[in-house]
Amino acid sequence: MAMKDMLRMTAHRMPDKTALIMEEKTLTYDQLNCRVNRLAHAMLDLSFQKGDRVAVLTHNCIEYYEIYLALIKIGGVMVPFNNLLREQELHRDFTYIEPRFIFFQAEFADTVDKVMGEIPSLETGICIGDVSSPQHKNYELLFEGQSEDEPDVQVKDDDLMSIFLTSGTTGKPKGVMRTHRHNYLNAHAAAIELSLRPDDRVMLLFPFYHVTFEDRFCHILRGNTIVLRREGGFRAAEALELLSRHRITVCQFVPTMINTLLQEKSFEKYDLSDLRLILYAAAPMPVNLLKESLIRFKNTGFMQFFGQTETGPMTTVLPPEEHIVDTEIGVQRLASCGRSALHFEARMVDENDQEIPRGEVGELTVRGECVTTGYWHLPEETNKLLRGGWLHTGDYAKQDEDGFIYIVDRKNDMIISGGKNIYPREVEEVLYMHPSVLEATVIGIPDNHWGESVKAIVVLKEGMTATDKELIAFCKENLASYKKPSSVDFREALPKSPAGKILKRVLRDDYWREQDRKV
Template identity: 40%
Template structure:
């Protein structure tokens, strides 16, 4: 087996159709197939052998898609780092991967040069554009290589991807995704999450090194076109949706918030959209309703992770319609129901399945569950138990199978002996119209051990007092769960993926404390 064959087949079916649109560039399926084959052969000529890791760091550009396709064709392991990693995180990830070859985008060349002495295994640097002395030239490598795919034969158990975390939760670690995992991911997207046909256009503005990138291969498999943005700008994004008649996109809540807040939103024609998929962070039900009005009845959301090779739980557009148009708003607090081939259960600390409606840890079994953490056997053993992935996420499931995430097991606040899940408090606060963004953390308290603090970004044009927000929570939460204090800030800290960094925020309140609560 080799997933690269799918692109070669698509190039035969639709050679002149656009595979990638990027600014004013158009790359056809034939060109993408040939360029990725040339890259695969060039890397092999540089000494890369089946199973070797190859590193890339760049903001979104077509070469990232060419790189992924080349890795499959050559039987190499893709190690794509988030473009926003700090130099320290980049060095740590690169050294952990033991990659010998690194491809570098123009914005990262200076940093790589500065850190080159600390990159213990990298022997060859390739500049995607205008590299300095010491870097090989990407286009020159392609020009000198064969356009015929090396088509290396692979097994389902062979390693395909090292998916590194951003480092926001502490030690950097990488999920090992196999060839079989990646094929399972393609199947579940094509079967249940994002169906497409030639002529359909998928807009991606988030980093394709992470969640956004999981839709690329399924879309190319079906003959669609990838409209790639190097970064997200709400106005540019809406303009290109209108210009290219975009049919599908993947957005994180921050992007949705920026679009909904844009003063020119109603001037753009977004009617071509059929699938607006969102995920990666919580979003307020009130904001989902606004998005439903702005985009139409096309919203869906998913739950998944690098350990599950993408989303495996989905709240469909029909679920959204029922929630919004039939008064079932509680569904908007759910991430949906499992689909595809994997099994999802909720268990207690003893590994026993909990009754419906009770909180348990999400555990998962199936072909998209990763092979473990790279060079981390102890963490792997603690995460993969008896064939089940223990996610560390706590959730409830109702009688119809809808899953509602409560929180991360390690982020639970213990206040006065009571367990409080931050996301549960955040969802209550998001129901207030003045709340734009919120993060809830436990802070030091001499009486309660930890006290619940809400850190809030107010929505533009809205005013609200701290005590008003606390009172607002009373109608949704037990008394011990409501915030004891509220701080207002202009923005919340984000990690390299654009997600709220609860760890960084919490650190501000615990800095200097002799006793720590993790």
């Protein structure tokens, strides 16, 4: 089966099954497939050519699914754009990607109007909602008079299916290319790793422009019901209410979201008895938080997966049966990101790309049929990423004798103080053990004597207190002395990306701004 056949076959098996729910709007699999086919034919009528790149600038919505699935059937290349980007940033990224079409929601019309006039490749704008300009097409009007038959376009497994722009937190965004085969194998692996059942009901919380969206094609493959929520600030009570009302069985969070849920005073009043699996990814889960989560979410299994836009992103998996809190080895493995997922293999290498013995720290490299084919129009970056046939993740990690992988830190997050390597995650794990700490992150800051010193930035739990000296002493009790923070700052909140990751770059900028170096 190919990606272009996935929706058709699911609709054939279970036409009346609810596919998508967003607020009061629902579509069955048959209704979704019919609308997708009509949209695909409409695109062909607009002179769409296989391989055309199509920009999408929307909030999370049902239309996003329709657009993506239609492009899959006619060989289009989906390019989701972060809806938080400003005009200048969009201009930069459109110039790089050169899309022919753009789908956008009406609230972005002014920005699209300005950018379209400056990007020669952008020929057609399609507006979801009231059309503000006569030059744009109306999304719903495209469906009128179009056939519900499957479009007759030959799409191959190695055809390009999507380009996801990396976040750009460390530099200019790069377009990660993903093929139809890549995405089908990823969906197949995820359905198996998650043990998905046809009656699963899934809620999606992340922005659809994030690569985690493509991990969720496994739910179309399995015929699950998918509940959508407009992205934005995460509100614990709202999330708990949706989990309860829709009897959600599978949901993905980042650790900061789980921490917020556990702090919600009304947590116990919600019926979460149908929730059988919580996925967590995108950032390390402190072991203490994970142990508390396993207790509070009583009959819910937890699964961690690790990956990157370039790798899958489901690259390693720590399944529910490996979440063990009553043995020493079980607790130790909670700090790992599991073992290689289906279709992947991993190894650690030194700076010369030589494999190192298990137990030693090196760069995590992976290979398999789900990894990216490279970066759009960036051959040098692609060769660097995929040198030697292995994808270089930029993460420091070690692997134990049983194959469990422990992410030590990002290469560019490591602190070098007085010639010693200090991995922030190790210090953060200890800070999360302190009963007063709600959130913590650790960065290196300029130090004239040591080069860098360790700075902890902490958010305390409501009603709790702690001093900087107390937290430094706590770390010294649990770590080698050279790893302890030299200083601690307290904040009301930590800056986070839309996907929930703590933005260390933003925090670092406050301390390195006046320096002539960044490390």
